[in-house]
Amino acid sequence: xxxxxxNFLIAGLVPGTAQxxxxxxxxxxxxxxxxxxxxxxxxxxxPVTPEHVRQASRLFPSPVALLPEDAARAAELYNxxxxxxGSLADCLxxxxxxxxxxxxxxxxxxxxxxxxxxxxxxxxxx
Numbered sequence: 001x002x003x004x005x006x007n008f009l010i011a012g013l014v015p016g017t018a019q020x021x022x023x024x025x026x027x028x029x030x031x032x033x034x035x036x037x038x039x040x041x042x043x044x045x046x047p048v049t050p051e052h053v054r055q056a057s058r059l060f061p062s063p064v065a066l067l068p069e070d071a072a073r074a075a076e077l078y079n080x081x082x083x084x085x086g087s088l089a090d091c092l093x094x095x096x097x098x099x100x101x102x103x104x105x106x107x108x109x110x111x112x113x114x115x116x117x118x119x120x121x122x123x124x125x126x
Contacts (some may be wrong), residue, residue, distance in 0.1 A: 001032040005106035006042040070095040081114040
């Protein structure tokens with residue numbers, strides 16, 4: 001399974017981008033794809049058009065919800081990786097990926113690489 005980060009999802013809806021090509025490749029290969037509820041909320045905050053929201057809603061009708069265990073794991077990740085300001089959302093997304101044994105597809109690899117020693121697999125768009 002691959003969980004898409006917000007930036008990857010936004011860019012993946014733009015025809016001709018590297019993210020669009022990867023997303024199409026995964027969809028054609030029936031690779032299980034998901035979006036966490038945190039990334040979904042960030043996505044809805046934009047910059048996206050109503051058409052992007054419709055497209056993403058068709059692809060991901062049920063974003064992956066957070067569970068209490070994700071909150072606990074996110075706190076562990078936050079404390080273990082230096083308590084970086086603004087990183088709580090990334091910790092929550094990473095914790096969700098770890099629970100699902102999923103990789104994260106992102107263009108912000110620097111934000112997620114600190115979680116690799118904790119088991120997260122990070123996939124860049126290129």
